[in-house]
Amino acid sequence: MKKNLLKKVSAFVMAAFLATAATGCGSSSSSTGASSSAASGKKTIGVIQFATHPSLDNCYEGFKDGLAEGGFKEGENLTIDFQNAQGETANADMIAKSLAAKNYDMIGAIATPAALSAYGATKNAGTPVVFTAVNDPVGAQLVNSLDNPGTSCTGSSDVLPLEAQVKMIRAFLPNAKKIGVLYTTSEPNSISMLEKFKGVAANEGFEVVEQGVTNSSEVASGATALAAKGVDCFNNFTDNNVVNNLSSELQAAKKAGIPVFGSEVEQVKNGCLASQSIDYVALGKQTGLMAAKILKGEAKASDLPVYTVEDATPVYNETVLQEMGLSLPSEYQTAEKVTSAK
Amino acid sequence: MDVFFNLILAILEEGFIYGIMAVGVYITYRVLDFPDLSVDGTFPMGACLTAVLISHGMNPWLACLCAFFAGTIAGGVTGFLHVKLHITDLLSGILVMTALWSVNLATIMGGKATITIFNSNTIFNSGLAMLLPNAAAQFRVVILAAAVCLLIKYLTDAYLRTRSGLLLRAAGDNAQYVISLGKDPGSMKILGLMIGNGCTALSGSILAQQAGSANVASGTGMVVMALASVIIGTTVFRKAKFMRATSAVVCGAILYKACLAGAMQMGLDTNYLKLLMAVIFTIALVGNQITLGRRKKQHVDPTKI
Numbered sequence A: 001m002k003k004n005l006l007k008k009v010s011a012f013v014m015a016a017f018l019a020t021a022a023t024g025c026g027s028s029s030s031s032t033g034a035s036s037s038a039a040s041g042k043k044t045i046g047v048i049q050f051a052t053h054p055s056l057d058n059c060y061e062g063f064k065d066g067l068a069e070g071g072f073k074e075g076e077n078l079t080i081d082f083q084n085a086q087g088e089t090a091n092a093d094m095i096a097k098s099l100a101a102k103n104y105d106m107i108g109a110i111a112t113p114a115a116l117s118a119y120g121a122t123k124n125a126g127t128p129v130v131f132t133a134v135n136d137p138v139g140a141q142l143v144n145s146l147d148n149p150g151t152s153c154t155g156s157s158d159v160l161p162l163e164a165q166v167k168m169i170r171a172f173l174p175n176a177k178k179i180g181v182l183y184t185t186s187e188p189n190s191i192s193m194l195e196k197f198k199g200v201a202a203n204e205g206f207e208v209v210e211q212g213v214t215n216s217s218e219v220a221s222g223a224t225a226l227a228a229k230g231v232d233c234f235n236n237f238t239d240n241n242v243v244n245n246l247s248s249e250l251q252a253a254k255k256a257g258i259p260v261f262g263s264e265v266e267q268v269k270n271g272c273l274a275s276q277s278i279d280y281v282a283l284g285k286q287t288g289l290m291a292a293k294i295l296k297g298e299a300k301a302s303d304l305p306v307y308t309v310e311d312a313t314p315v316y317n318e319t320v321l322q323e324m325g326l327s328l329p330s331e332y333q334t335a336e337k338v339t340s341a342k
Numbered sequence B: 001m002d003v004f005f006n007l008i009l010a011i012l013e014e015g016f017i018y019g020i021m022a023v024g025v026y027i028t029y030r031v032l033d034f035p036d037l038s039v040d041g042t043f044p045m046g047a048c049l050t051a052v053l054i055s056h057g058m059n060p061w062l063a064c065l066c067a068f069f070a071g072t073i074a075g076g077v078t079g080f081l082h083v084k085l086h087i088t089d090l091l092s093g094i095l096v097m098t099a100l101w102s103v104n105l106a107t108i109m110g111g112k113a114t115i116t117i118f119n120s121n122t123i124f125n126s127g128l129a130m131l132l133p134n135a136a137a138q139f140r141v142v143i144l145a146a147a148v149c150l151l152i153k154y155l156t157d158a159y160l161r162t163r164s165g166l167l168l169r170a171a172g173d174n175a176q177y178v179i180s181l182g183k184d185p186g187s188m189k190i191l192g193l194m195i196g197n198g199c200t201a202l203s204g205s206i207l208a209q210q211a212g213s214a215n216v217a218s219g220t221g222m223v224v225m226a227l228a229s230v231i232i233g234t235t236v237f238r239k240a241k242f243m244r245a246t247s248a249v250v251c252g253a254i255l256y257k258a259c260l261a262g263a264m265q266m267g268l269d270t271n272y273l274k275l276l277m278a279v280i281f282t283i284a285l286v287g288n289q290i291t292l293g294r295r296k297k298q299h300v301d302p303t304k305i
Helices: A002-040 A054-069 A089-101 A112-122 A162-172 A188-203 A216-228 A240-244 A246-256 A265-269 A280-296 A318-324 B002-031 B039-055 B060-083 B089-108 B127-131 B134-161 B163-173 B175-180 B185-211 B222-236 B245-265 B270-292
Strands: A043-049 A078-084 A106-110 A129-134 A153-157 A178-184 A207-213 A233-235 A274-277 A313-317 A336-338 B114-116 B213-215
Touching (some): A043 A112, A043 A280, A054 A078, A054 A106, A054 A129, A054 A240, A078 A089, A089 A112, A106 A280, A112 A129, A129 A280, A153 A280, A178 A216, A207 A216, A216 A246, A240 A246, A265 A274, A313 A318, B002 B163, B039 B060, B039 B089, B039 B114, B039 B185, B039 B213, B060 B185, B127 B134, B163 B175, B163 B185, B175 B185, B185 B213, B245 B270
Parallel strands (some): A106 A129
Antiparallel strands (some): B114 B213
């Protein structure tokens, strides 16, 4: 019995000692930092961005603008600890836990996986979490309802304008029958969007053919396989993995001679034919304004309703339009025009 | 001080949870000398199965048990592939890991990649956990995780002292000896793999309840973490004669997590995290070789102990 006790005690002591040794230098500086910031009215927040791609980058830019407009300028009275999870959920979890341990005034999360990690890590501590670019906050159990979150989370949601997108596809390709969708099987947003899309597409007389991929190396072969199924075009969702590997998808589509409809203006700039684009900078800005309110203490996260973006701007790529030999439909004559950077 | 305290708490929580997996991998890697890569698939299987069961209202402790049994089945398949079909150990693990991706996604999760259980009853916010006073609320996770980890550790130690456990050790060390005893080393290997993967699935189950969500992709890199914990644990605590190997690997898991968390606190860019993991692992392996003084021997030479 004594030997067991000795073992248990030594296990704890060694673990604690080694943890002390590992974190001694770092923690002392960060703890003094936190206490001084609280004293002088400065705020420190942590931000987790799930992956690096233009939509999420735009969100972050907008977020900072929104915070500045709300009275918190980075460098003056706001310090932002920005971390990028590089598209991996395990990274997001680790980052969230380390941010949570630092007791920041708030955590910002860009994209659903980052939001889930952030909420899971701060649930007990009650640190407010402000998310952006989350498709379905209610389904992800981040909030109880869009109007009344009731939890320590709030933020903005980017539900894709699927009906408008399908109408646009129909307008550009009046004779098309099949839409191909390339999505990543481990992204919950894509899966829920796919289900909704199938229903919406059927209304316009389309059949949706899907192709799931599991990681970035499969995007090229997945796109080729999808093209071989005889689809008339591709359509993208806000799938982090597919959007990250857009060039592979575009190459495969080009070989098959079919256009790709993107989900955001940056994708159209990079070679997609057209998109009903959500303005992610504006979305981020709204989120930043909400975050500023919470930081100032004017509102609590549980009472601020989730902001859902309503408008989508049609945008098309002139260069791709001409390459494909298509003509601009009359309804979209006033749509925003971009050209590919050659 | 507050930050430091939170950090230690987080490290201990994760260390104990991954420690369960480390005990399982200790059995397969150290005792049986079987590098089991199916851990990458069994870990998310435990997590996903638990999330699905809990979201349907099952008692969370029962869900943990179900996850353990699911892990044993996966381990059994790996063992079957290796022992009966004579596929090499590495490849059997890889085959099971690959197959489990589809099983996890299609069968268990029903096509959904992530399931959140923030609003469901987990072992950390219902039942036994409620017995702890409210003042100790923030310690709930670490106490329960430590309790489960130590329970698994003691059960494993007890098992390794039984006749079956001794045969298991023998099967990993000297299969000829087991055959000469009239027993089948192959079935011992399958049993060892079942236990190992069961522990891994249990670890995944508890992590999912702690994090509040389960993701099919959460298993990537788990084998590295588990192996690193086992090797760091056995290397660092080699000289501590009073400590059993199973305790050493749990401490190894805590140590490994501490190094990673410490590095992040000191401001390491997350992009370099994987490099750091590789460096720590290499140092542990080299340390292993140095303290051994020789390369790992196939048998023990009685004149050289």
